[in-house]
Amino acid sequence: MLLHVRTTLAATLIIASVAFGIPLRPEKSHIYDENRLVPAQQVPFFNTLSEEFAKETGISVDAILLDDIGDRDARQYASDIAEKWMADIGQGGEILIFVAQKQRLKFVVTKGTASGILPDATIKKFEQETLLPDFRRERYGDGLLSFTARVVFAIADETGITVNIDEQDLPKEEPMSIRGWIFIVAVFGLLIAVGSRGRRFGFFDNMKKLLSVSEIEKSPWPGIFRDTFGDNLVSAFLSGKCLMEGFDALASPWTVNFILKDNSPEEVAKLGAYEKRATRENLQFAHFYSPAEIVQTLDTTPLEYLHIANRNVPLCGIKPLTGFEPHPDRLAAQCRHEIDKALEQLRSDSKVPFAKALNDILPLLYGVYYLETKNYPENHGVVLERYPAPDIAGLTETLSRILATLDNPAVEPSVR
Numbered sequence: 001m002l003l004h005v006r007t008t009l010a011a012t013l014i015i016a017s018v019a020f021g022i023p024l025r026p027e028k029s030h031i032y033d034e035n036r037l038v039p040a041q042q043v044p045f046f047n048t049l050s051e052e053f054a055k056e057t058g059i060s061v062d063a064i065l066l067d068d069i070g071d072r073d074a075r076q077y078a079s080d081i082a083e084k085w086m087a088d089i090g091q092g093g094e095i096l097i098f099v100a101q102k103q104r105l106k107f108v109v110t111k112g113t114a115s116g117i118l119p120d121a122t123i124k125k126f127e128q129e130t131l132l133p134d135f136r137r138e139r140y141g142d143g144l145l146s147f148t149a150r151v152v153f154a155i156a157d158e159t160g161i162t163v164n165i166d167e168q169d170l171p172k173e174e175p176m177s178i179r180g181w182i183f184i185v186a187v188f189g190l191l192i193a194v195g196s197r198g199r200r201f202g203f204f205d206n207m208k209k210l211l212s213v214s215e216i217e218k219s220p221w222p223g224i225f226r227d228t229f230g231d232n233l234v235s236a237f238l239s240g241k242c243l244m245e246g247f248d249a250l251a252s253p254w255t256v257n258f259i260l261k262d263n264s265p266e267e268v269a270k271l272g273a274y275e276k277r278a279t280r281e282n283l284q285f286a287h288f289y290s291p292a293e294i295v296q297t298l299d300t301t302p303l304e305y306l307h308i309a310n311r312n313v314p315l316c317g318i319k320p321l322t323g324f325e326p327h328p329d330r331l332a333a334q335c336r337h338e339i340d341k342a343l344e345q346l347r348s349d350s351k352v353p354f355a356k357a358l359n360d361i362l363p364l365l366y367g368v369y370y371l372e373t374k375n376y377p378e379n380h381g382v383v384l385e386r387y388p389a390p391d392i393a394g395l396t397e398t399l400s401r402i403l404a405t406l407d408n409p410a411v412e413p414s415v416r
Contacts, residue, residue: 023064025085031144032064035101042141046148053152056276057159059093059114060086061148065140068102075109082111093117095151097131097144106135108147117158118151126150159273209282211249213238213313221283222316225258228270234259234291235317241363243311245379253284257308259320263290294321302326303334303367310376328371335367336406339399346396354392361395368402 026032030050031043038046050061062085069077078098086094093113099106108123108131126147134143210216216238225236240255241247256278260267268288278285298305309321342361346352362380365387369377377383387402389395 022081022084025088030060030062034065034067037065037140038144039141042145046144049148054091057155058091059095059155060089060091061095061151063097063144065099066101069100074100074103074105078109082109086111097147106131117155122154209249210254216254217315224274226316229260232261232267233317234261235320236315237320238313238315239308239311240286243313249282253282255284255286256315257287257289259289259291261290263288263293299327299330301334302331306331306367306370307363331367331371332406335364335371336403338364339403343396343399346392357392357395358389
């Protein structure tokens with residue numbers, strides 16, 4: 001008899017926990033939908049959008065659509081669900097779209113880091129503009145996707161991440177347009193094609209790279225640099241191999257350098273929030289100089305400053321190193337040192353690809369050209385005409401002759 005009572009009590013508790021407890025978060029979906037209100041074709045898109053967003057920000061966007069919550073306090077119930085689901089998946093933030101159909105309740109709760117980014121007033125505004133109008137027409141899928149897109153864009157603006165989706169391209173409820181189906185196929189096709197390495201938020205990142213100087217100049221980046229550093233910014237500029245001929249923006253990033261009045265680690269760290277966005281948009285933050293540092297190192301690394309002074313594109317602030325002319329003896333000393341290292345490398349590694357070796361040596365040959373002519377060369381062709389290097393052997397011979405010239409200035413400088 002006692003065993004029967006205990007069994008009955010246990011069964012009652014299980015039923016009560018199911019009926020009145022917190023619903024378990026779906027293992028493979030970001031939507032808990034009791035009455036199947038969200039069309040099937042929109043669920044995978046919502047799941048993928050939420051999953052990629054969570055990877056990028058640590059914030060999960062979920063939806064729970066319940067049939068009946070009885071006489072529960074809806075706000076408290078939704079809050080408890082959000083807390084539990086956030087803990088279950090180990091994320092730092094949660095945005096939960098809550099629907100109780102019989103009670104005609106529809107609202108959003110935020111937890112964790114999401115609460116610190118989006119104020120309640122913003123969430124309420126997005127509810128009024130997206131969720132409620134679509135839900136009144138019983139277009140639940142449209143409402144979820146439109147609201148989530150607005151949230152994603154808002155958080156992107158606040159955190160500096162890149163979002164490459166268009167709200168107009170979000171798949172609509174039945175009847176599905178041809179454009180909508182093409183969009184869904186394209187999204188998942190790209191995700192499959194690029195593999196795990198390419199599975200980053202912003203499905204079309206590879207198509208959104210900044211591929212020209214003019215695109216960078218017209219992008220938000222100059223404004224970001226000004227806003228980030230304020231009066232501490234002297235110059236933000238492109239320089240380096242990205243401004244040399246042969247640069248492929250599809251394969252390599254643009255190099256952005258900075259001159260800051262104060263280039264302390266604390267100041268440099270201010271740009272850290274934008275590093276992921278920069279990577280996606282094909283930018284690389286390279287060197288952070290200070291005026292004092294430049295003055296102190298003009299004679300130790302003159303070749304570096306020679307390139308900056310003659311090949312740069314200012315994005316904001318002043319044009320860097322205008323009028324700079326390196327001290328000939330200091331430049332010769334650096335070129336001599338670099339050629340010694342290059343020859344040692346070439347002689348010790350016979351398998352080094354010629355194209356790579358030449359690409360590494362060309363900036364050095366520009367410095368030698370300047371030493372001999374007092375002019376900075378216009379392009380690679382001018383340099384290679386003066387210093388022919390048809391193959392590894394020819395490059396080694398040319399460098400040896402240049403080294404002899406630098407070691408003995410009385411020797412005829414040109415190696416043509």
